[in-house]
Amino acid sequence: MSSGPGAPGSPGAPGAPGGPGISGGPGAGPATAEQGPPPEEIRAIPVRHPGRWVAAAVVLVLAAMLVHTLVANPRFEWGVIGNYFLSSRVLEGLGITLLLTVVAMFIGIVLGVLLAVMRLSSNPLLSGASWAYIWLFRGTPVLVQLLFWFNLAALYPRISVGVPFGPSFAEFNANDLISGIGAAILGLGLNEGAYMSEIVRAGILSVDHGQSEAAQALGMRRALTMRRIILPQAMRVIIPPTGNETISMLKTSSLASVITVTELLYAVQLIYSVNFQTIPLLIVASLWYLIVTSLLTIGQYYIERHYARGSARQLPPTPWQRVRRLLFTVHAAPPGPPAQLPAGPSR
Amino acid sequence: MSGPPGTPGRPPAADGAAVPGDPGGPMVATEGLHKSFGRLHVLRGIDLTVARQEVMCVIGPSGSGKSTLLRCINHLEQINAGRLWVDGELVGYRQQGGKLYELRDKEICAKRAEIGMVFQQFNLFPHMTALENVIEAPVRVRGQGRPKATEQARELLYRVGLQDKADAYPKQLSGGQQQRVAIARALAMQPKLMLFDEPTSALDPELVGDVLAVMRDLAASGMTMIVVTHEMGFAREAGDSLVFMDEGVIVEAGRPREILVSPQHERTRSFLAKVL
Numbered sequence: 027m028s029s030g031p032g033a034p035g036s037p038g039a040p041g042a043p044g045g046p047g048i049s050g051g052p053g054a055g056p057a058t059a060e061q062g063p064p065p066e067e068i069r070a071i072p073v074r075h076p077g078r079w080v081a082a083a084v085v086l087v088l089a090a091m092l093v094h095t096l097v098a099n100p101r102f103e104w105g106v107i108g109n110y111f112l113s114s115r116v117l118e119g120l121g122i123t124l125l126l127t128v129v130a131m132f133i134g135i136v137l138g139v140l141l142a143v144m145r146l147s148s149n150p151l152l153s154g155a156s157w158a159y160i161w162l163f164r165g166t167p168v169l170v171q172l173l174f175w176f177n178l179a180a181l182y183p184r185i186s187v188g189v190p191f192g193p194s195f196a197e198f199n200a201n202d203l204i205s206g207i208g209a210a211i212l213g214l215g216l217n218e219g220a221y222m223s224e225i226v227r228a229g230i231l232s233v234d235h236g237q238s239e240a241a242q243a244l245g246m247r248r249a250l251t252m253r254r255i256i257l258p259q260a261m262r263v264i265i266p267p268t269g270n271e272t273i274s275m276l277k278t279s280s281l282a283s284v285i286t287v288t289e290l291l292y293a294v295q296l297i298y299s300v301n302f303q304t305i306p307l308l309i310v311a312s313l314w315y316l317i318v319t320s321l322l323t324i325g326q327y328y329i330e331r332h333y334a335r336g337s338a339r340q341l342p343p344t345p346w347q348r349v350r351r352l353l354f355t356v357h358a359a360p361p362g363p364p365a366q367l368p369a370g371p372s373r
Numbered sequence: 374m375s376g377p378p379g380t381p382g383r384p385p386a387a388d389g390a391a392v393p394g395d396p397g398g399p400m401v402a403t404e405g406l407h408k409s410f411g412r413l414h415v416l417r418g419i420d421l422t423v424a425r426q427e428v429m430c431v432i433g434p435s436g437s438g439k440s441t442l443l444r445c446i447n448h449l450e451q452i453n454a455g456r457l458w459v460d461g462e463l464v465g466y467r468q469q470g471g472k473l474y475e476l477r478d479k480e481i482c483a484k485r486a487e488i489g490m491v492f493q494q495f496n497l498f499p500h501m502t503a504l505e506n507v508i509e510a511p512v513r514v515r516g517q518g519r520p521k522a523t524e525q526a527r528e529l530l531y532r533v534g535l536q537d538k539a540d541a542y543p544k545q546l547s548g549g550q551q552q553r554v555a556i557a558r559a560l561a562m563q564p565k566l567m568l569f570d571e572p573t574s575a576l577d578p579e580l581v582g583d584v585l586a587v588m589r590d591l592a593a594s595g596m597t598m599i600v601v602t603h604e605m606g607f608a609r610e611a612g613d614s615l616v617f618m619d620e621g622v623i624v625e626a627g628r629p630r631e632i633l634v635s636p637q638h639e640r641t642r643s644f645l646a647k648v649l
Contacts, residue, residue, distance in 0.1 A: 240496035240555075243447060244510035244562060245486025247478060254513060258500050336499045336542035 106306040110297065111313070119293025120314050126210055126279040126289060131272050133215030138222025143252070145227055156223065163220035169281050171217055175209035176285040210282035210289075218275060225267045229260030261333040269326035273319050290314055398461050400425050400566055400597045401446060405455035408441055415441045417621035418455070423599060423614075428592045430608035430629065431601045433618035434644060439601040442618070443568045446599070447488040448481055459488065460565060486514055489559030493571040495551040497543040503530065503554045504539040507561045515562070522561070529557040533587050549580030553587055560591075567591065569600040585611075605649060609633055617641045 096102060110116055144156035163171070179200035188194030204212065233256050241251040283292035294307040327344075334341060343351065399422045406419040415438045423429050431439045444450045445457060448465045457464045465481060466473045476484075497506050507526035511517040517525075530536050533553035535546075543551050552572055559567060569588065573581040585607050592598055592611045602608060608615050608629045615629040617638070625638045633649075636642045 234496075236492060236494050236496040237498065239449060240490075240492060240498070242449060242482075243485060243488070243490035243492075244558070245482045245484075245514045246510060247482050250513055254509065255498055259498075333500075336501065336544055 101305065102309070103303060103306040106303050107309055107313075110294075110303075110307060110310050113297075115293050115297060116290070116310060116314070119288055119290040119311075120318075122207070122288060122293075123276065123279050123290040123314075124318070126207070126214060126282060126287070127272065127276045129211050130214035130218055130279065131275050133211070134218025134222045134271070134275075135268070137216070137219030138224075138226045139257075141219060141223030142226035142230060145223065146230060160220045160223060163217050168213065168217045168278060169284065172210060172213035172281055172285055175204060175213045176206065178204055178209070206282070206285050206287045209285055210279070210287050214275065214279060214282070218271065221271060222268070225264055225271070226260070229262075229264035230256055232263045233259045258333065262330075262337060265326065265330050265333060269322065269329075272326075273322055276318055276322070277315060398425075399423055399458075400427070400460055401599065402458045403455065404457075406442075406445065406452055406457055407454035408438075408445055408450060408452050415621050416445070416452075419621075419623060421616070421623065421626075423597065425597055426595045427613045428596075428598045428600065428611055429614045429616060430612040431599065431616045431618060432603065432605070432608065432644075432648075433624075437618040438621040439618050440570050443490070443570050443599060443601055446566075446568060447485050447490055449490075459484070482514075486510070486562050487565050489562060489564035489567040491552070491555050491559055491567070491569045491572045493574050495543070495548070495555045495575070497551055497555055497558070499543050502540050502542055503535065503546070503557075506543070506554055507558045510558070511561050526557070526561060529560055530554070532560075532590070533557045534583065547580060548576045549583045552576065552584045556584075556587055556591070565597065567596055567598045569598065569602065571601050571603065573602065573604055603648060605633060605645075617644065619644070 141156045141159060144152045145160075147153050147156075182200050184197055185200050185203055186194035186197040188196075237255055237259065238251050241255045246254070279289055280291035282289050283295060286292070288296065290311050294311045298304045298307040331341060331344070401421065401423040403419050403421045406416055406421075407414070408416040419438075419442060421442075431442065433439050441450060445452050446459060446464065451465060462484070463473075464484070465476055467476055467480075468474075497503075498509065501509065504523065504526055507529060508517075508519065508522040511522040511525070512519055527536065527539060530539055533556055535550055535553055535557070538546060538550060538554070543554070546554065556572075572588070573584050576584065581604070585604060588598070588600070588607070589611050600607070600612070612629040614626065615632045616623055617625045617632060617636075617640075619640050625632055625636060625641045632641065633645065636645055
């Protein structure tokens with residue numbers, strides 16, 4: 027790739043020897059050649075901030091108290107926590123929690139995109155149906171919805187597949203069809219769909235109208251425009267709240283404990299109902315929730331970067347790239363001076 | 374499909390009837406074209422003929438309906454009354470047995486694909502590089518193979534002077550460069566007609582020249598072009614005809630030099646006095 031005409035002579039390029047150019051090599055541009063001696067840096071007595079010192083001291087004392095109580099209070103039972111942290115029952119519970127989160131979020135996202143597109147449709151029946159769905163599922167507590175799905179058999183003991191108002195091909199016992207996990211996935215996923223649809227709708231609306239017009243003018247049809255042009259750009263707006271929703275879902279899935287799903291919380295509840303180590307086991311569960319949340323946060327960072335393509339001239343380096351750069355350039359020549367301000371007239 | 378000369382639903386042409394694809398007929402023709410947005414009556418009866426390979430410039434004060442006219446021509450807006458033909462075919466409708474049938478989305482898109490459009494705000498796809506912008510429609514709409522489309526796109530980028538910016542994202546390009554990519558993107562569909570909607574109005578003055586140079590080359594290559602513009606110099610040098618619009622009607626039309634030098638109409642005179 028040849029550099030375009032008039033490419034700047036990259037002042038301060040790595041590898042420029044001799045420090046700030048006093049002599050100015052033959053290749054140096056006229057602006058860098060006449061730098062003269064580096065300007066004298068300002069030395070002034072900084073403003074004091076006593077308030078900051080007081081606040082810092084308060085925070086430090088509180089932190090020390092926290093560490094002390096964690097270590098000194100024997101009732102935390104760190105030994106018990108260690109024993110159960112990787113126990114198979116806890117890990118199985120964690121697995122079910124992850125399963126619930128992933129599947130419910132998947133349903134929620136697919137449903138959310140569908141509902142958002144319906145909501146933005148010019149067909150009043152479609153947008154009305156989407157509105158009604160969101161109204162119903164956002165307007166009732168998710169705990170109630172979970173209990174409702176779990177007790178669906180009370181309303182519809184038998185569920186059949188067939189022609190509406192016509193013959194049925196197959197019939198199922200509702201209790202067999204919708205287990206505890208099934209009810210949890212249905213309840214969490216359908217509820218999530220309502221929230222995700224608003225997030226997706228906001229993302230779609232955030233894309234400039236000129237984009238769909240340009241796509242139309244190229245002969246692209248609506249579905250293609252949505253898939254190739256609108257949604258990829260809407261992702262920048264959709265991802266952060268979706269990450270939020272995923273983290274929220276991870277924790278909301280603990281509600282499934284009320285419908286006998288042995289996810290993480292119910293798994294530790296079952297353990298402490300026998301050995302009465304309530305607090306240590308709740309800490310075990312909390313630590314796992316924190317670990318998974320941290321991993322999700324990192325994942326979200328990289329997904330956001332992926333969809334930020336083209337949104338800035340240059341993406342900032344990732345923390346990992348920064349660490350590597352720091353490690354590998356520590357012995358290299360110091361970089362050139364930052365963009366020089368015009369030196370004032372020397373007195 | 375060819376009807377007898379003078380069939381209603383065919384564009385009226387001075388030199389006989391136009392048949393779809395007929396090289397003698399006009400590229401664009403309108404007859405009593407009206408367009409309103411709610412109560413706002415934007416186009417109030419436009420009669421216009423653009424011959425093949427003609428470069429028509431449209432000038433006029435803002436709100437005079439210039440952009441709306443362009444948008445009607447590739448059916449981004451639906452007209453309310455009158456008739457509009459592109460290349461001898463009605464835009465947005467099919468006439469059968471004296472009745473008009475609305476075209477399906479698919480058919481409208483197929484016709485739009487043959488008309489290139491360049492927007493004031495460029496409207497490049499920001500999540501795609503310049504090259505990806507140019508190959509998007511040929512690959513996704515025409516089903517062209519990616520290697521062939523890429524080769525063609527590189528040629529087009531070369532033609533607009535941006536061969537070394539193929540992998541740059543729109544944000545990394547200046548306004549003038551973005552607009553030239555947008556022109557390349559439109560040309561990639563090998564359109565028979567190019568519409569320019571104030572292509573240089575959003576550019577810094579020093580960047581206007583590059584874009585106009587590309588448009589001049591395009592005009593010289595025989596492309597049929599309708600250019601809504603405020604660049605009177607371009608209209609004078611590259612335009613075959615000039616149309617002055619005001620309040621939804623064509624006030625004056627003719628050769629660019631004649632209109633710019635000696636406008637016949639008072640409104641044209643006062644407009645030109647302000648912009649020249």
